[in-house]
Amino acid sequence: MTIVVGYIPSEEGEVALSRAIEEAKQKNSRLIVVNSSKGDQLVDDRLIDAKQHHELEARLTQTGLDFWIQRQSQGIDAADQILQVAEAQRAELIVIGLRKRTAMGKFIMGSVAQRVLLQAGCPVLSLKAKNDW
Amino acid sequence: MDTLNLLMGGFESALTPVNLLFAFAGVVLGTAVGVLPGIGPAMAVALLLPLTFGMETSSALIMFAGIYYGGMYGGSTTSILLNTPGESATVITAIEGHKMAKAGRASQALATAAIGSFVAGTIGTALLVTVTPIVVKFAVSLGAPSYFAIMVLSLVTVTAVLGSSKIRGFAALGLGLAIGLIGMDPVSGQKRLTFGFAPLIDGIDIVVVAVAIFAIGEALWIAAHLRRTPAHTIPVGTPWMGKEDWKRSWKPWLRGTAFGFPFGALPAGGAEVPTFLSYVTEKKLSKHPEEFGHGAIEGVAGPEAANNASAAGTLTPMLALGLPTNATAAVMLAFLTMKGIQPGPFLFENEPDLVWALIASLFIGNTLLLLINLPLAPLWAKLLKIPRPYLYAGILFFATLGAFSVNMQVADLWILLLIGLLGFALRRFGLPVLPLILGVIIGPMAEEQLRKTFQLSSGSASGIWSEPLAVGIYVLIAVLLLLPVLIRFIRRSRGVNTTVADQVLGEAPEQPKHKAGVAYEGRSDEERNDS
Numbered sequence: 001m002t003i004v005v006g007y008i009p010s011e012e013g014e015v016a017l018s019r020a021i022e023e024a025k026q027k028n029s030r031l032i033v034v035n036s037s038k039g040d041q042l043v044d045d046r047l048i049d050a051k052q053h054h055e056l057e058a059r060l061t062q063t064g065l066d067f068w069i070q071r072q073s074q075g076i077d078a079a080d081q082i083l084q085v086a087e088a089q090r091a092e093l094i095v096i097g098l099r100k101r102t103a104m105g106k107f108i109m110g111s112v113a114q115r116v117l118l119q120a121g122c123p124v125l126s127l128k129a130k131n132d133w
Numbered sequence: 134m135d136t137l138n139l140l141m142g143g144f145e146s147a148l149t150p151v152n153l154l155f156a157f158a159g160v161v162l163g164t165a166v167g168v169l170p171g172i173g174p175a176m177a178v179a180l181l182l183p184l185t186f187g188m189e190t191s192s193a194l195i196m197f198a199g200i201y202y203g204g205m206y207g208g209s210t211t212s213i214l215l216n217t218p219g220e221s222a223t224v225i226t227a228i229e230g231h232k233m234a235k236a237g238r239a240s241q242a243l244a245t246a247a248i249g250s251f252v253a254g255t256i257g258t259a260l261l262v263t264v265t266p267i268v269v270k271f272a273v274s275l276g277a278p279s280y281f282a283i284m285v286l287s288l289v290t291v292t293a294v295l296g297s298s299k300i301r302g303f304a305a306l307g308l309g310l311a312i313g314l315i316g317m318d319p320v321s322g323q324k325r326l327t328f329g330f331a332p333l334i335d336g337i338d339i340v341v342v343a344v345a346i347f348a349i350g351e352a353l354w355i356a357a358h359l360r361r362t363p364a365h366t367i368p369v370g371t372p373w374m375g376k377e378d379w380k381r382s383w384k385p386w387l388r389g390t391a392f393g394f395p396f397g398a399l400p401a402g403g404a405e406v407p408t409f410l411s412y413v414t415e416k417k418l419s420k421h422p423e424e425f426g427h428g429a430i431e432g433v434a435g436p437e438a439a440n441n442a443s444a445a446g447t448l449t450p451m452l453a454l455g456l457p458t459n460a461t462a463a464v465m466l467a468f469l470t471m472k473g474i475q476p477g478p479f480l481f482e483n484e485p486d487l488v489w490a491l492i493a494s495l496f497i498g499n500t501l502l503l504l505i506n507l508p509l510a511p512l513w514a515k516l517l518k519i520p521r522p523y524l525y526a527g528i529l530f531f532a533t534l535g536a537f538s539v540n541m542q543v544a545d546l547w548i549l550l551l552i553g554l555l556g557f558a559l560r561r562f563g564l565p566v567l568p569l570i571l572g573v574i575i576g577p578m579a580e581e582q583l584r585k586t587f588q589l590s591s592g593s594a595s596g597i598w599s600e601p602l603a604v605g606i607y608v609l610i611a612v613l614l615l616l617p618v619l620i621r622f623i624r625r626s627r628g629v630n631t632t633v634a635d636q637v638l639g640e641a642p643e644q645p646k647h648k649a650g651v652a653y654e655g656r657s658d659e660e661r662n663d664s
Contacts, residue, residue: 037362037363038360039359039360039361039362040520040522041363041517041518041521042169042217042361042364042521043364043365043366043514043517043518044363044518045366047362047363049365074360074362
């Protein structure tokens, strides 16, 4: 079985990743880390660079899990990327980080998380950066 | 003293709240377009041309001057942080600047670039004030043959000396001259290159050409290369410099200014040569030559100053002779012509208020730029996170609106699209954009002078060399064109390693290496010329 996690180097991304590692350990499943950028910006901090890739790899190796890092520098939309990988691998669970967006912000920027939640064919676990209460 | 009085009068009109506002808008916009690679001040000015129809001429010109100077400041930010020079003049800055940023000295690099630009810009503008009236005095006495010769000189140097490939340069120049010919013959009234298509009789409006080449061409090019692996931001704090940095920077600033201004002021123009010369000089004179190639602050301070001083210098031939030598100056001149103002040596006499307000606004703009660039550099870098589809959709919208609003005719939109495709083809095949745009603008001006020459000499070709200055300039052109061929010939005949030419030329042969080092997306820096 497989768990897919959407990862960006941010607070939400870290929370999602560590939870996904926990879940994968419990169920003894394979972990696929998806990190992608559409490549339409000159600067995009959401894409992990070579150094971060190595660190991520080292960290996942330590956990002893069976894992795979899917990094796409000129890929499709992040939501589509996660859904595509999840579908191809018949994932049992998708883990994503969620951040607060105002209605206006969502209207302008769209929401990757919302599309994953609505379109995924498996359970989606979405996490906030920290508990508010 | 007379000049000083006029300058003070200029300050008086430039310091009105409205004009200050336009100067501020100009520098903000200029910095923004300078930061974004591929979008330069020339494109920004071309896109804004239609908006200025209802504006006071001096206000619009002040805004354009702000954009022009702002583009120079903004370009260095991208060069230093991303190693993607925003425009050709900052290519050299990227060599050392980006290395400094990588070594965690981005703040110092940005600071020396901004302060150096300010120093050079201020000195350059002061030189502009002193030199231009002298050039005007000299220019008023020029006859049509000499004028024509100067125009030929500037076209030839921009095309042959600055570009990497002469054939491509001349091809672009030829295209530009051909576009400039379209329309009615000014003397005989004959229709030229109109192909029986009525809207072409008045010629193609320069706004349409400029917008098509800069905006549409670039947008199509980006659309064809939309996706690239994004870079990471280099964390920067507010730019600052330590005592050691100041000590190492101030001499390169002054030397860079000394290189930049004369090169800009020549009717040949271009910031590439002085920035390169400054870099080489700093490398030779530096007490820390081992740091060059690993982020030496002199290598940022010198070229950045040269670049801004040359920007000030470029305004000398533009204001004194009506001759633009870079794309932004060309579009600014087109704007003056649109407003019914005759550029040329009589500009100072006929429109003193306008000219001096412009020059005063350069001082003001330069100060504003230092104020908004020094503390806000990290903020400007955030512009690079704008997704390019949004950015270019906006540019296309304004381009179309602008081209249509010139004459309110649909035919202009088709012409816009056609020339835009031409602009894309230029980029695709590595033809420089600058010779084309100068061909379109200087071509008709040169034709007028040539016609006058022939009228004076009643049709005899000898009229072309009837003035001693004209003869001198033609000799100069011949030397400029033949010198590289000659040097290559001498080198080949003597063997490559031990030639005198190598010693004479100093480090010139290294040039390709540096340029290749900063080539961007497969385009050499020449192709990005002022786009």
